[in-house]
Amino acid sequence: GAVVSQHPSRVICKSGTSVKIECRSLDFQATTMFWYRQFPKQSLMLMATSNEGSKATYEQGVEKDKFLINHASLTLSTLTVTSAHPEDSSFYICSASRTGTSYEQYFGPGTRLTVT
Amino acid sequence: EDQVTQSPEALRLQEGESSSLNCSYTVSGLRGLFWYRQDPGKGPEFLFTLYSAGEEKEKERLKATLTKKESFLHITAPKPEDSATYLCAVQAGGQNFVFGPGTRLSVLP
Numbered sequence: 485g486a487v488v489s490q491h492p493s494r495v496i497c498k499s500g501t502s503v504k505i506e507c508r509s510l511d512f513q514a515t516t517m518f519w520y521r522q523f524p525k526q527s528l529m530l531m532a533t534s535n536e537g538s539k540a541t542y543e544q545g546v547e548k549d550k551f552l553i554n555h556a557s558l559t560l561s562t563l564t565v566t567s568a569h570p571e572d573s574s575f576y577i578c579s580a581s582r583t584g585t586s587y588e589q590y591f592g593p594g595t596r597l598t599v600t
Numbered sequence: 601e602d603q604v605t606q607s608p609e610a611l612r613l614q615e616g617e618s619s620s621l622n623c624s625y626t627v628s629g630l631r632g633l634f635w636y637r638q639d640p641g642k643g644p645e646f647l648f649t650l651y652s653a654g655e656e657k658e659k660e661r662l663k664a665t666l667t668k669k670e671s672f673l674h675i676t677a678p679k680p681e682d683s684a685t686y687l688c689a690v691q692a693g694g695q696n697f698v699f700g701p702g703t704r705l706s707v708l709p
Contacts, residue, residue, distance in 0.1 A: 486646075518696075527687060527699045528644070577643045588634065589697060591643035 487511050488580050490592035497568055498600055504564045505595045507578030514580035517561040518589060519553060522575045534561050568599040602627040602692050604700035612706045613678055621673040621703045623688030633671050634697065635664050636687040644687055647673075678707045 487510040520528040534540040534555035552564040579589040636644035648657045650666040663674040689697040
């Protein structure tokens, strides 16, 4: 159990366009999902926390108008990178936390975004 | 401010050579300490959660321990397939995790 999927796994887009990344918890309900960004050989940096049915909470320095997060159901959250620029190229990883008392986060396989 | 450091940054071991990875933390009100394994180009894979000082957990060749200031991930007789980056994260008062920079482990055959 506790499988999280992401789609797409890799995406290349042109500068100025928008790209959407999906995160799904496949076999459990996730009231909370997290979005991280990871640069090469660096650790994960939390971008935002999203709770089902409410607005996402963004970390300091993360532009909410640029990184749109929607958590429409207990199994799906989406991250849309709007007006992408080459500096947005990175590895984006989502995680999901089960409902109840478990504190563990289960991570998706990540999405490699390249903006040309 | 909650902080997590990991050492060493990188570690090379021969197959069968046991060693330990360190995760040191300063948080107020630790709710949990988590170990993950991450392979290149993939998301982190959950290994262990530790909640209180003195707690230990084992899984195959891995054993995680926790004190009030640090956690160790002991690797006994490692194999090349244990090569990965090992990440430590702590959760304090809120829901958010603070990740350490990771230790890149290479196990040579």
